[in-house]
Amino acid sequence: LYTNCVLDLLETIRVQLSSERMQFNPAHGEIELKTNGSLCSICADRATGKHYGAASCDGCKGFFRRSVRKNHAYTCRFSRQCVVDKDKRNQCRYCRLKKCFRAGMRKEAVQNERDRISCRREGQAAGSLSISVLLQAEASTQQFSSWTPAAHSDITAKKIALVGDVCESMKQQLLLLVEWAKRIPDFCELPVDDRVCLVIDSAPHLGGGSAYSLCWNSHDDLPVTGNDFVIPVSGPELEVSKVAARILEELVRPLRELDITDSEFACLKAIIFFAPDCPGLESPQPVRRVRFQAQVLLDEATCEQRGRFGELLLMLPPLQSVAWQMVEQLQLARLLGEASVDSLLQEMLLGEGASAAATASTAAATRASDNFTSVILPVPTGKFGSIYHFNMLNLRGAFLKFSRQADSEQYF
């Protein structure tokens, strides 16, 4: 459950970061079309060719070689967001090296002595999981998402999110999560019961929380939900605002400072999703194995930047904590009768009260999922009855009821 929230939070940050990048470089499209190969992709100086995997100038080439050779560990004196251009490229070596890696330079391309280039060593012996698989899964899921960063220019036109809107956003993210998981071979090879377990358990982390912290407006520092609502830090609903404040402070700010890449984001998402401690898991070992592969991939994706891998992994506890609080707030609001929690989401997340209204309210979602192919087989009812695991929210029970409904099989 909490994993889903976390994943949702991540999604929001990722989208925001990509929109931020577009804001800061509005004309990069034209320039790169004309002088694609002649500009250094790190500092925009005149490039002298491809070096270590990226078009770059002699300066960045030499800098990268020296840094890799001497195994330098730079530290940014500011907030790891320094501008790297021709004039300022020598002002922060940490950010320059970071941009080298980000531009595609690989430290394996730096040879010592006069080595022959050992070209064909790059294999996928580490397992079937790879960065490209994760990135592709992410890209495939993106097309289902109705939300686009470019559309978020006018913040004042957006409605303020109430608890119900947050729930709706989480529901949408949940559907996308299933699609995402189906794109990962390791997931498909798991036992069907465990597949259900993982999706259900990770819902709040990836479906709820992550979407918020990622869809925040860079101008106003306000989180934006997947369905185009603004979550105000001080709004009409105190619970929602509290969560928004925590998202900004504990998740958005650190991730913004880290300036997470797409690859890193993809790995982090997989690490959160493949949770071996997921309650009710029949065979945790395969899941643990996949998570191990994912965290090793993340380590590689951070490109030897001192402490970066650790900082990214240390996002998980606050992500879990915020997701937890978010679900708790939703339940609280429901108990107080302040919001009309969608009955589907209620079943999925809160595990109480099956209602007849569920069928109607899930109609839209069902239509959206018509194109989805089935990977998770229909869940045999009653199989989960014996499983009980302490949890503030009995999600498995909720899913059981949900899966008994006729139209629910379409989600999987």
Place this chain on the structure above:
Amino acid sequence: LYTNCVLDLLETIRVQLSSERMQFNPAHGEIELKTNGSLCSICADRATGKHYGAASCDGCKGFFRRSVRKNHAYTCRFSRQCVVDKDKRNQCRYCRLKKCFRAGMRKEAVQNERDRISCRREGQAAGSLSISVLLQAEASTQQFSSWTPAAHSDITAKKIALVGDVCESMKQQLLLLVEWAKRIPDFCELPVDDRVCLVIDSAPHLGGGSAYSLCWNSHDDLPVTGNDFVIPVSGPELEVSKVAARILEELVRPLRELDITDSEFACLKAIIFFAPDCPGLESPQPVRRVRFQAQVLLDEATCEQRGRFGELLLMLPPLQSVAWQMVEQLQLARLLGEASVDSLLQEMLLGEGASAAATASTAAATRASDNFTSVILPVPTGKFGSIYHFNMLNLRGAFLKFSRQADSEQYF
């Protein structure tokens, strides 16, 4: 404009030619002693090469750079005709700078400021935190603990832990935690309020979770508390047993498989303790810095073993989750009246109901703390009143009440 370009071009060619000449003339040393090429064209000191367009010594080079960088406007106290030589070059800045320009120095050749090098202080620039500091803190704390691993040969002789026993164990761990923190210089340098925050906030994690998961009996797979009780997986109290099962499955088993070393454990403990997201923290940045150092230390302590660093960090989410559940169970038990939670622990962890009995029941703990030196200053009462942060457990409030008690200052 064009003239300038031409002049610049000429200068470039001239520089290139002179450097070429030097390359082709390995015996230039003798010759240049006679010619003006080895003399600073500003002060006639020995030149160290061409700088900013003119042959000059290090002194004039540095003077010119500083003057240009800081955009200094000097004035001559005499008639702008001062003699500038090796002895008198520091007597008039105006005339020295004038002569620099006249000798051919161009202010365009002075570049922007670069990144710091600061390689000399790298030995201690990594921070005062080190493995040895952490190991020493751990060792110093151990002596206060009454529990010794060797004494645990007879598992059958131990009593089965009830909720009350677990609480008692947590209270002891809390006291040890304060002692441990005081051994870390970075902790002592924090503001007093933030020190209190960290201790209180990490109490469930370090006082509860990790203490149990690490004090387990290797023969019988049963967790053992600090005060020599066994936590049964299937015991009279269902809540306790559930926690025990999770501890074994999610914490003990993975840690046992990893075979965590003392150094790694010490780092992990510091990473958990220095939580920048700790509610109520005044200045999170120093805490984040210390945690960064700690996680880098852990990375180094894992000795390049593939994936080991990640696996260790991935212990934190389940640790947080178990700690959370444990405290929740204790509160549940208290509500049901099944256990007599020690009033001190109740205040510290559950944040409710100050009781007169607290003084009596903490007598033993107070005696034990007589030897502790005071590092955290007495907490000014009322200072935390305005701080409120959503938490399942209002620990800060609990601590406030606790700190108002007369004997509580001894703990810090």
Place this chain on the structure above:
DNA sequence: CCGCGCTGGTCAAAGGTCAC
């Protein structure tokens, strides 16, 4: 054969450091 692309290396002249 020769040019091209991408390695490696060199070292003048930039930079920064820190007792004085």
Place this chain on the structure above:
DNA sequence: GGTGACCTTTGACCAGCGCG
């Protein structure tokens, strides 16, 4: 706070190697 002897980093330029 400036000075300057002393050290590190930068990047324009050159050579070597594999390839089409």
